[in-house]
Amino acid sequence: MSKGNMYHRFRAILHLWAIQCMLPISITFVTLQTLRRIYVSWCSSTSSPVENLGENVENDTDTRKKNFTVVLTGGKMSKTLHLVRCIRSYALSDPSLRIKIVVLETKKFRYSASRYSRCVDRFQVITTPRESPDAYMNDIYDVCKEHDATHFLPVAAPVEAVFDAELKCRLETELGMQVLHMDKDLCSILDDKHSFGCFLREKLKIRSLRTHKVVSNEEVRKYNAILLEEKKNGTLKRNMILKNLSYDPIHRLDLFQLPTEEEKINAYLQKIILDGNPITKGEPWQLQEFLANGVEYSAMIVVRSNHLVTMTCCPSSASQLNYVHVEVPSIREWIENFMDGLAISDYTLTGQLCFDFMVLTEGDEKVAYPIECNPRVHTQCTIYNSDDVRTSFGSLLLNSTPQMEKGMV
Numbered sequence: 001m002s003k004g005n006m007y008h009r010f011r012a013i014l015h016l017w018a019i020q021c022m023l024p025i026s027i028t029f030v031t032l033q034t035l036r037r038i039y040v041s042w043c044s045s046t047s048s049p050v051e052n053l054g055e056n057v058e059n060d061t062d063t064r065k066k067n068f069t070v071v072l073t074g075g076k077m078s079k080t081l082h083l084v085r086c087i088r089s090y091a092l093s094d095p096s097l098r099i100k101i102v103v104l105e106t107k108k109f110r111y112s113a114s115r116y117s118r119c120v121d122r123f124q125v126i127t128t129p130r131e132s133p134d135a136y137m138n139d140i141y142d143v144c145k146e147h148d149a150t151h152f153l154p155v156a157a158p159v160e161a162v163f164d165a166e167l168k169c170r171l172e173t174e175l176g177m178q179v180l181h182m183d184k185d186l187c188s189i190l191d192d193k194h195s196f197g198c199f200l201r202e203k204l205k206i207r208s209l210r211t212h213k214v215v216s217n218e219e220v221r222k223y224n225a226i227l228l229e230e231k232k233n234g235t236l237k238r239n240m241i242l243k244n245l246s247y248d249p250i251h252r253l254d255l256f257q258l259p260t261e262e263e264k265i266n267a268y269l270q271k272i273i274l275d276g277n278p279i280t281k282g283e284p285w286q287l288q289e290f291l292a293n294g295v296e297y298s299a300m301i302v303v304r305s306n307h308l309v310t311m312t313c314c315p316s317s318a319s320q321l322n323y324v325h326v327e328v329p330s331i332r333e334w335i336e337n338f339m340d341g342l343a344i345s346d347y348t349l350t351g352q353l354c355f356d357f358m359v360l361t362e363g364d365e366k367v368a369y370p371i372e373c374n375p376r377v378h379t380q381c382t383i384y385n386s387d388d389v390r391t392s393f394g395s396l397l398l399n400s401t402p403q404m405e406k407g408m409v
Contacts (some may be wrong), residue, residue: 033116035234046205048120065098070400073140073164075105075123076112076157078378083155083397086384088119099398102147104140121178122147129163144175148340151398152179156376158247165375180302180397182351182375188377190353193245194286196365199370200370204341205358207334209289209369210240215281217269220258224289227259250275257290291369294358299331300378302396303349306342309396311335312383318355323383330368331357354378 021294070087074080091099100121115123120173126139127177144152153172154164165187171177182190189195193211200208214220220242230236236262239257256268272278279285302306302309313325313331334357342349356371 012140014237018347020293025071028115030111031042039300046298051093061219066096067100067147068151069100069102070153071102071104071140071147071149072153073104073157073160074124074157074377075103075114076109077379078113078156079118079154079377080155081114081117082382082385083153083377083394084114084117084119086390086394087397088115088394089387089391098149102143102149103244129160132356133163137163137170140164140167141170144171144177150216151174152181153397154179154181154376157378158191158374161191161374161376167308178398180304180351182349182353186347186349187351187375190373193243193288193372194284196370197288197372200338200341203345203347204338206337206341207367207369209291209371210238211289212287213245214242214279214287217279219333220269220279220285220287221262221265224258224260224262231259238289240287240293243286243288243403244277244283245286246385248277249276257288258287285338288371289369291358294360294369295327296371297331297337297357297359297368298354298378298380299357300352300354300380301335302352303339306349308335308339310393312380314380314383318336324381325383328357328359328366328368330359331364334368334370351375352377354380 027104049334056111064369072083080103084103087099091097101119102122102124103120104110104124104126105114107125107129108210110123110125120346125145130134140152144150152168155158156164162184164181165184168179168181168183171179174258175303181187189199194213197208197211198204214223221242227236227240231264236259239259241256242256242258251272258265269279277283296316297313299311299313301311306407311332312325313328335355353373353375354377355373357368358371359366361367381393384390
C-alpha cells in the first residue's frame with residue numbers, strides 16, 4: 001500500500017475517532033437546545049396580550065425595513081445550512097432588511113444541524129414525499145401560508161425536485177411568492193438523463209451525447225446487435241454505457257459497456273435483477289456514449305428567467321467532498337450555448353441546477369460534453385464561503401441585481 005493511501009486511511013480513522021469523542025458533547029448540546037426551544041415556546045404561549053401587542057406595534061411601525069420570509073426544504077443537508085448562512089449574512093449586511101428563515105425537514109431527519117442554527121428562526125417537520133407526494137406539497141404550502149412567506153428555495157433530494165416544481169405554480173399564483181425553481185415540465189426533462197440528452201440535441205441544438213432509452217432486457221440485446229454492426233462497419237464513434245435512469249448507488253460505478261459478447265450481457269442483466277434493479281418500463285435504463293480519457297467536472301448555476309445569475313465549476317469525483325472553483329473555458333462556452341438555446345426556445349428556466357461534464361482533448365481543443373443534469377442545488381454551493389461572497393450569494397438567491405451579479409458569473 002502506498003504512503004498516500006496510508007495517509008488518507010489514517011485521516012479517515014482519525015476523523016471517525018474524533019466524531020466518536022465529540023458524541024457526548026453533541027448529545028448535551030442537542031438536549032440543551034431542545035429544552036431551550038421548549039422553554040421559549042412555552043413563554044410565547046403564556047405571554048400576556050399586552051406583551052404580544054407591544055411587539056407587533058414595534059414591528060408594524062418600522063415601515064422602513066424590507067421584510068422577507070424565506071422557506072427552505074432539506075434541513076438535513078449541509079448545503080441547506082450553507083444557504084441559510086448566506087441569506088443571514090445578506091440580512092446582517094443591510095440594516096434595512098428583516099429576513100425570517102424557516103427550514104423544513106421530514107420526521108426521520110428532524111434532529112439535524114440546521115434545527116439548532118442561530119441563523120434559523122423556525123424549524124418545522126413535514127411529510128416525506130415517499131409517503132405521500134400530495135401531503136408533502138400541502139405541508140410546504142401550509143407553512144408558507146402560515147408564515148406569510150415571500151420566497152421558497154427548495155433544497156431537494158432527488159425524489160423531491162419534481163414535486164417542488166409541481167408546487168411552484170400554486171405558490172406563485174395563490175400566495176404571490178417568488179420560487180427559485182423551474183416548472184414541472186422542464187424539471188422532468190432535465191431530471192431524466194435520456195430526456196435531457198434529447199432536449200439538448202433536438203430542441204436546443206447544442207453539443208450532447210448519443211442516448212437511447214431501454215425498457216427491457218430484449219431492447220438491450222437489440223441495441224447491442226446494432227452497435228456490433230456499427231463497430232463492424234466502422235461507423236461506431238464510441239462504445240455506450242448502460243446505466244440506470246434512477247439514482248442507483250449500487251450500479252452507478254459499474255460502467256458496463258456495449259457492444260460486447262452475449263454471455264457478458266446475460267450475466268450483467270442477471271446481476272441487476274438479483275440486486276433488485278431490473279430494467280422495466282416503470283424503471284427504464286439508458287444507453288449513453290461512453291467518454292474515456294477525459295477529466296470530469298461539476299458545474300452549478302443559478303438562473304432567473306433564462307438569465308445566468310452565477311456559475312461555479314470544480315473537478316468532480318464519485319464521492320465529492322471538497323470543492324475548489326476552477327475556470328474551464330470549454331464548460332463556460334457550453335453553458336453560454338445552453339442559455340442561448342433556452343432564450344430562443346419555448347422554455348423559461350429559473351432555479352438552481354448542476355451539470356456533470358467530461359472534458360476531452362480533441363485535436364488541439366478542449367471540448368466539454370454534458371453527461372447529465374440535476375435540477376436541484378448542489379453542495380458545490382459551499383464554494384461561496386468567504387464573508388463578502390457569502391453575502392453576495394445570499395442576495396442573489398432572493399433578488400438578483402446587475403450590481404450583485406458582477407464578479408459572480
